[in-house]
Amino acid sequence: xxxEFKPSPSLPPPSKSVGVVAWIRHNLLSSPxxxxxxxxxxxxxYLTIPPLIEWGLINATWTGTSNKACxxxxxxxxxxxxxxxxxxxxxxxxxxxxxxxxxxxxxVLLVAMFAIKKINKLYLALVIILAYPVLAYxxxxxxxxxxxxxxxxxxGGLFLTVLLGVIGIVASFPLGALLALGRRSNMxxxxxxxxxxxxxxxxVPLITILFMASVMIPLFLPEGLNFNKLLxxxxxxxxxxxxxxxxxxxGGLQAIxxxxxxxxxxxxxxxxxxxxxxxxxxALKLVIPGIVNTFIGLFKDTTLVYIVGMFDFLxxxxxxxxxxxxxxxxxxxxxxxxFVYWIFCFGxxxxxxxxxxxxxxxxxxx
Amino acid sequence: MSDIKKPNKRSFLYxxxxxxxxxxxxxxxxxxxxxxxxxxxxxxxxxxxxxxTGFSFLNEPxxxxxxxxxxxxxxxxxxxxxxxxALINTCVISLLGIIFATIIGVIMGLSxxxxxxxxxxxxxxxxxTLRNIPLLLQMFFWYFAVLAALPTPRHSYEFADFFLNKRxxxxxxxxxxxxxxxxxxxxxxxxxxxxxxxxxxKKRQTRTGLWFPAYWSSLGIIVVITLLAxxxxxxxxxxxxxxxxxxxxxxxxxxxxxxxxVLLALSTYTGAFIAEIVRAGILSVNWGQTEAARSLGLKDxxxxxxIVLPQALRVIIPPLTSQFLNLAKNSSLGAAIAYxxxxxxxxxxxxxxxxxxxxxIGLCMLVYGTLSLSISLFMNWYNKKMxxxxx
Numbered sequence: 001x002x003x004e005f006k007p008s009p010s011l012p013p014p015s016k017s018v019g020v021v022a023w024i025r026h027n028l029l030s031s032p033x034x035x036x037x038x039x040x041x042x043x044x045x046y047l048t049i050p051p052l053i054e055w056g057l058i059n060a061t062w063t064g065t066s067n068k069a070c071x072x073x074x075x076x077x078x079x080x081x082x083x084x085x086x087x088x089x090x091x092x093x094x095x096x097x098x099x100x101x102x103x104x105x106x107x108v109l110l111v112a113m114f115a116i117k118k119i120n121k122l123y124l125a126l127v128i129i130l131a132y133p134v135l136a137y138x139x140x141x142x143x144x145x146x147x148x149x150x151x152x153x154x155x156g157g158l159f160l161t162v163l164l165g166v167i168g169i170v171a172s173f174p175l176g177a178l179l180a181l182g183r184r185s186n187m188x189x190x191x192x193x194x195x196x197x198x199x200x201x202x203x204v205p206l207i208t209i210l211f212m213a214s215v216m217i218p219l220f221l222p223e224g225l226n227f228n229k230l231l232x233x234x235x236x237x238x239x240x241x242x243x244x245x246x247x248x249x250x251g252g253l254q255a256i257x258x259x260x261x262x263x264x265x266x267x268x269x270x271x272x273x274x275x276x277x278x279x280x281x282x283a284l285k286l287v288i289p290g291i292v293n294t295f296i297g298l299f300k301d302t303t304l305v306y307i308v309g310m311f312d313f314l315x316x317x318x319x320x321x322x323x324x325x326x327x328x329x330x331x332x333x334x335x336x337x338x339f340v341y342w343i344f345c346f347g348x349x350x351x352x353x354x355x356x357x358x359x360x361x362x363x364x365x366x
Numbered sequence: 367m368s369d370i371k372k373p374n375k376r377s378f379l380y381x382x383x384x385x386x387x388x389x390x391x392x393x394x395x396x397x398x399x400x401x402x403x404x405x406x407x408x409x410x411x412x413x414x415x416x417x418x419t420g421f422s423f424l425n426e427p428x429x430x431x432x433x434x435x436x437x438x439x440x441x442x443x444x445x446x447x448x449x450x451x452a453l454i455n456t457c458v459i460s461l462l463g464i465i466f467a468t469i470i471g472v473i474m475g476l477s478x479x480x481x482x483x484x485x486x487x488x489x490x491x492x493x494x495t496l497r498n499i500p501l502l503l504q505m506f507f508w509y510f511a512v513l514a515a516l517p518t519p520r521h522s523y524e525f526a527d528f529f530l531n532k533r534x535x536x537x538x539x540x541x542x543x544x545x546x547x548x549x550x551x552x553x554x555x556x557x558x559x560x561x562x563x564x565x566x567x568k569k570r571q572t573r574t575g576l577w578f579p580a581y582w583s584s585l586g587i588i589v590v591i592t593l594l595a596x597x598x599x600x601x602x603x604x605x606x607x608x609x610x611x612x613x614x615x616x617x618x619x620x621x622x623x624x625x626x627x628v629l630l631a632l633s634t635y636t637g638a639f640i641a642e643i644v645r646a647g648i649l650s651v652n653w654g655q656t657e658a659a660r661s662l663g664l665k666d667x668x669x670x671x672x673i674v675l676p677q678a679l680r681v682i683i684p685p686l687t688s689q690f691l692n693l694a695k696n697s698s699l700g701a702a703i704a705y706x707x708x709x710x711x712x713x714x715x716x717x718x719x720x721x722x723x724x725x726x727i728g729l730c731m732l733v734y735g736t737l738s739l740s741i742s743l744f745m746n747w748y749n750k751k752m753x754x755x756x757x
Contacts, residue, residue, distance in 0.1 A: 027483035034482045041484040189390035193397055203735040205695035208727060211713050215723050219411050220404040300500040307502075307702050314503055321510065330514075334507045338499045345498035 056335075066325040079329040080336045083320050087336075090156015090311055096148060100159050103136045129170065152230040156311040158340065164237060164302040164312065169295050171238045176245025181275060183246065184253055194246070201243035206301050209236045214308045233305050241298045248290035252283030285359050292352035296345045313337060408724070415721075423720045424449065430715050432706045434622055445716055452711035453733060459628055459707060460694040460737070466633035467693060468686075471640025478645050489641070496638040502699050504635055509627035509703040516623075519614045527607050529615050535626060536608040539619035545599035552595020559591065560584030624705040628697065636693045640686065647682035648674065679752050687745035691738050698734075708733060 016022055028038045059074025063081060070076035080087070089097050110128050113119055140163075143149040155163070182194035201209070213236030214229060256279055264274030284291070306315035317333040320326065412419060424446035431441050435451045436458065477489035496504070514532065517523070522531035529536040560583075567580035596602075608618025651674050659669040701710035708730055717726045 027481070030481060037480070037482050037485050041482075041488050044488065187386050187390050189394050193393065200731075200735070203738040204731045205698040205709070205734060207698045207701065207709055208713065208730050208734065211709070212727055215717070216727060219723060220408050222407050223411065223414070296498070300498075303500040303502040304699070307699075314500065314506070318506065331507075331511045334503060334511050337503055338507070341500055341503065342495065342498045346494065349498070 067328055070329075075332050075335075076326075076329045077332060079320075079326045079332050083316075083326075086157060086320065087313065087316050088157050089159050090316055091154040092150060092156070092159065093148070093154070096142075096150060099139045099142070099147065103139045106135070107132065133167075152228050155230065157316045158313040160305075160310065161299075161302050161313040164234065164305065165295075165299040167234055168237045168241050168298050168302070172241040172245050172294075172298070173291075175238065175242035177249050177280065179242060179246035180249035180253060183250055198243045198246050201240055202247070206237075206240050207304055207307060209240050210304055210308045212236065229308075229310065233308065233310060237298070237302070237305075240301075241294060244294050244297070245291070248287050248294055249283065251290060252285075252287035253279065255286050256283050288352055288356050288359070292348055292355075296348050299344060299348070300341065313340065412724075417721055419722075419724065421725055423722055423725070426720075428716070428719075430719070432711065433704070434625060434706050445720070448711055448716065449708075449729070452706055452708045455705070455711075456694075456697055456707040456733075457737075459625070459632070459697045459700065459705070462629055463632040463636065463693050463697065464690050466629065467636035467640055467689070470633055470637030472644055474637060474641035475644030475648070478641060479648060493638045493641050496635055497642070501631060501635050501696055502702060505627055505631040505699055505703055508630050509623060513623040513627055519610075520612075522610065522615060524610075527605075527618075529608055529610070529618075531615070532623070533615075533620070534623050535621040536615045536618045537621070538605040538607050539617070541604050541606055543602040543604060545602040548599035549592065549596045549602060552598075553588070553592045555595075556588040556591035560587050563587065624700070624703055627703055628700040628705045628707075631699075632693055632696060636689055636696070639689050639692075643682055643685045643689065644678075647678040650681045651677045676752070680749075683745060683749045683752060687742055687749070690741050690745065694737050694741060695734060 016025070029035050055074045057074075059072040060077050061070040061072050061074065062077050064070060064076075064078035065082060067076060067079070069078050085094055085097070089100060092100065107128075110124070110132060113124055114121060138144050139147070140155070141150060141152065179194050179198055182190045183198065185191050185194075210233060213232045217232050217235070260278055260282065261274070264278040267274075269277065302312060303314045305312050306318065311319060314337055317337050321330050321333050425444050427442055428445045428448045429441050430448070432439055432448060432451050434455060436454050437451060439447060439451045474489050474492055477485050478493065480486045480489070516530060516532045519529075519531045519533060522529040522536075524530075527538050563584050564580045567578040571577055606617050606619075608615050610616075655673055655677065656669055659673040664672065697707055698709040700707045701714060704710065712726050712730050717723060720726070
């Protein structure tokens with residue numbers, strides 16, 4: 001007759017070490033200093049959150065045609081509502097804005113096609129980088145296929161901001177990679193040209209480059225040859241961000257062990273083959289956070305075009321603040337702008353984190 | 367042995383050396399040609415517009431006022447003087463911005479690492495919000511939405527001898543009286559004395575192992591000697607207090623809203639970036655280092671000061687340098703809210719009035735280049751001092 005061993009059930013953990021109470025004790029009240037800090041933080045929250053909700057949601061006015069409609073004492077979102085189209089498209093003719101929306105839809109569809117397995121991704125990427133911009137350009141500026149021409153001076157709002165950001169990002173990336181390779185090259189002339197370019201661009205603020213683009217470029221071109229302000233500003237933005245991109249990519253190149261370069265050489269690959277097949281894929285993966293940070297910086301920096309007289313998203317809001325019909329709605333305008341910029345930038349930073357995890361090939365120890 | 371073939375003499379075309387030589391010559395030719403092309407166009411354009419090159423315009427009277435000037439400046443002064451005023455404004459705002467941003471950044475970075483859940487969340491919210499909103503927007507917000515909404519001088523907020531209204535912050539203005547140099551001399555003396563004390567304490571500790579509270583006692587020395595010198599000189603410092611008149615505030619020192627807005631925006635924005643750098647730096651120090659320090663019997667404050675901080679600083683300094691550089695360059699955004707710094711005075715007003723595009727933009731780029739170079743030289747020196755000395 002074997003005696004069956006029956007352990008008595010374990011006691012529940014002491015009530016002080018589990019549950020909400022324990023969590024609060026451990027995370028908020030673990031020492032006298034922490035008690036003070038918690039009280040202080042709660043006080044700050046008490047001071048900011050309730051008035052903010054009251055102002056932004058409870059007492060807010062959502063519709064109306066002038067600031068007279070805003071009587072609740074809260075935020076006057078009616079201002080954003082009535083200016084919404086200008087904030088989005090600038091002075092683009094309102095019956096033509098479907099062209100911008102169409103271009104956006106096409107871009108989203110093209111990018112979404114990356115998810116389809118059967119499609120050759122290289123061709124798709126080439127279509128997006130080479131064919132799409134031509135299509136988008138004709139859609140935006142018109143003048144062909146019976147589309148009404150819209151001059152670039154009318155482009156504005158969030159449309160212009162995104163346009164500057166996307167073109168800056170797409171164009172500065174290959175240019176930056178080229179500059180980075182040039183800076184690491186053995187050829188003294190190529191190296192010094194790249195170093196001088198990168199360092200002199202990085203030493204000055206973007207605003208001086210934009211001034212240079214809008215004031216000085218016409219002086220450097222022969223008479224009669226001139227291009228419009230949007231293109232000049234774009235050149236400035238691309239040159240500026242490519243210098244920063246070059247430094248980020250150079251960091252990645254330096255982190256690749258020498259053995260990889262030698263292995264590529266030993267396989268008999270040419271310089272461009274070894275760079276594009278062996279070195280750059282590894283180097284770029286290493287510096288994804290840096291690249292995305294440069295993109296975010298570039299996106300935020302597009303606001304500076306307002307200073308050289310272009311009406312991007314922030315510029316439109318700043319201009320709308322002077323509307324006498326809507327006096328006293330400055331804060332609402334800025335809060336809306338901040339919200340939109342924040343969504344874009346925060347979204348990009350989260351996406352880069354996801355990308356990093358996806359491309360992680362597991363060399364980390366934990 | 368003769369059956370081993372000699373490698374074919376490689377074709378001239380495939381020789382790496384020749385190729386790179388040809389490539390470089392072509393590159394150099396292109397670069398030189400582009401430069402030549404641009405400058406010949408420039409010359410032609412300047413001639414046809416009748417603009418004479420050169421910096422002689424710097425000696426002409428400027429004729430425009432500058433709101434904020436730390437050295438004396440009137441409209442009758444020259445463009446050169448205006449340039450100097452703007453340069454000082456840029457340097458002042460950059461320096462103050464760097465100091466405040468570092469303080470905010472260190473506090474926020476440490477808060478985000480805090481074991482207190484609420485504090486860590488608040489710091490995270492601060493960092494993630496400010497980092498992801500354009501600086502220009504933040505400057506506009508402070509200037510047009512916050513500072514412009516303050517009451518008129520008649521209804522100023524009053525706090526001790528400080529006034530806050532639409533026109534800025536009014537604070538007591540220190541006025542130096544006769545005999546102030548004695549106080550300064552006392553202060554210098556106390557600093558020399560405390561440095562000597564610290565050196566002596568360090569030497570004694572290495573020789574005998576005895577510890578002396580050098581930092582606390584040197585603080586005492588500085589306070590006591592400076593106060594004594596002050597008393598001997600008969601307190602040679604008075605304050606010009608601001609006071610309210612019927613429509614305005616008279617006297618005192620004024621910090622104009624442009625200055626306050628730029629400083630606030632620059633330091634809170636850059637502070638958010640510095641916070642992340644500080645956090646990453648501290649996290650980069652292996653936990654084993656802390657454990658090792660504890661097992662050697664060091665107390666917590668010494669562990670932080672002698673073990674963790676020096677190693678974290680090595681990681682922190684290089685990105686911190688680039689943040690400082692960014693801050694100095696970002697101070698140029700002050701032009702958008704009429705803070706009279708370099709870009710707004712030189713590339714804005716001076717360029718508009720004289721048309722000397724090349725000279726003014728070149729001057730600005732030169733100044734920013736020098737500023738960037740000097741900050742990075744200093745930080746490189748500091749980095750070298752801090753970096754790991756390997757055998």
